[in-house]
Amino acid sequence: MKQKGILLESGTGELEVLEFVVDNKHYAINVIKTKEIFEVKDIIKIPNSSKAVAGVSLVRGETMSLIDMRYVLENKEMDRDKKNMVLSCEFNNMKVGFLIDKVLGIHRIGWNDIKEPDSVVGDSLVIGNIVLEDKVLMLLDFEKIVLDLTSSKGxxxxxxxxxxxxxxxxxxxxxxxxxxxxxxxxxxxxxxxxxxxxxxxxxxxxxxxxxxxxxxxxxxxxxxxxxxxxxxxxxxxxxxxxxxxxxxxxxxxxxxxxxxxxxxxxxxxxxxxxxxxxxxxxxxxxxxxxxxxxxxxxxxxx
The missing domain is CATH 3.40.50.2300 (Response regulator)
Structure with a gap:
């Protein structure tokens, strides 16, 4: 499904996050980074690439690189023989897909509701924690994920x-x-x-x-x-x-x-x-x- 018409007015101190699941853990991404959500089955593995890169897939006539979030987060590879859910994102002028298990919904929160991780966490992929009733959503640094897998830092x-x-x-x-x-x-x-x-x-x-x-x-x-x-x-x-x-x-x-x-x-x-x-x-x-x-x-x- 495409994400349209849900962007908030700028500077209100609020944002909308998309809640998703990887390996039974709950995560979040800023909605404005998410261009589209869809299922993909045919994934072509790229030779000599990182295990975190699931491969590429043909999406409406264009190839899209797919990052295996289960491997990134849990060091386990997703099953490429079944349909996988993809978060299609655009940031840093780059389009990339992230393989996840499922999407649960969208939540509107305040930026001040995002709690910074404790310093003991160190250089983690989690940039903030969002408490929703009886669960915690971990807001991920998708930019760091991509930088760690590419030569962008170089x-x-x-x-x-x-x-x-x-x-x-x-x-x-x-x-x-x-x-x-x-x-x-x-x-x-x-x-x-x-x-x-x-x-x-x-x-x-x-x-x-x-x-x-x-x-x-x-x-x-x-x-x-x-x-x-x-x-x-x-x-x-x-x-x-x-x-x-x-x-x-x-x-x-x-x-x-x-x-x-x-x-x-x-x-x-x-x-x-x-x-x-x-x-x-x-x-x-x-x-x-x-x-x-x-x-x-x-x-x-x-």
Whole structure:
């Protein structure tokens, strides 16, 4: 079935998650990442590929790579001889299918209802836990799943190597909000390579907003002495990037702060959501090489 007409208004602090099951455990994905749900039987195995890659299948005349979520999560392979349910997703300008057992439904929740995993979990695929009555849905980091299986991380590193360094950027102050430690490291690597040294990172939008509010309360219009631009992800626990952007643009002092949304969810279909909350720029995460150019535009070339 196709998912249509269920996108929420941007910046409301709410999202809709799709609940699905893999090996009798309950998981969730942000609905806006899910393009379609369908069954597939004929899966062609790719030689010498990771066991986590089930293979490819022909979907309306086009091949789609399929990731075996049972193997990713439980180190067990799904039965390719039976029909499998597929979540077709699009993020980072990439379309990919995830094999799951079944879909149970859609839930509307607040971003602040997503609880961050305990620090003892470490570098897990779970980016948040959602409590629904008598069960817990684990919100998964699908971006990390794909990055772990592809050379995408290597392509990031290749782009970092091409960045030209400028000492002038050392005077620019950036605040960044992203819940992924891996993406924070990539951002730090790219910006540092370009000469940006004054970087303040936050794990979620709520912490970033509190910091900005404190600056506004203490310094008024002078808050700009401490920050030149904000770079934020969209999908984060506690407060998402769209809500963070809207709150900043509605604030009588913070409204002039340039906000750059850097997310895997910047697609042609979803670009309007960032625009509606007042984002100054939006970049899809694969395009990290254009990040410095845009930051320069709002800090050095203003």
């Amino acid at each position: 392509s990031y590193e290749g782009k970092i190597e091409k960045v030209k360094h400028s000492k002038e950027r050392g005077k620019v102050k950036l605040i960044l909000a992203d819940d992924s430690r891996m993406i924070r490291e990539m951002l730090k690597g790219t910006l540092t390579a370009g000469g940006y040294t004054d970087l303040t990172f936050f794990d979620n939008g709520e912490e970033a907003y509190r910091h900005l509010l404190q600056l506004a309360e203490e310094k008024g219009e002078g808050f700009k002495e401490n920050v030149d631009i904000l770079i934020t992800d969209i999908e984060m626990p506690k407060m998402d990037g769209h809500t963070l952007t809207r709150k900043i643009k509605e604030h009588n002092i913070l409204k002039d702060l340039p906000v750059l949304i850097f997310s895997s969810l910047i697609t042609d279909d979803l670009h309007h959501k960032g625009k509606s909350v007042g984002a100054d720029e939006q970049i899809s995460k694969p395009n990290i090489d254009s990040l410095i150019e845009i930051v320069d535009k709002y800090t050095l070339n203003k």
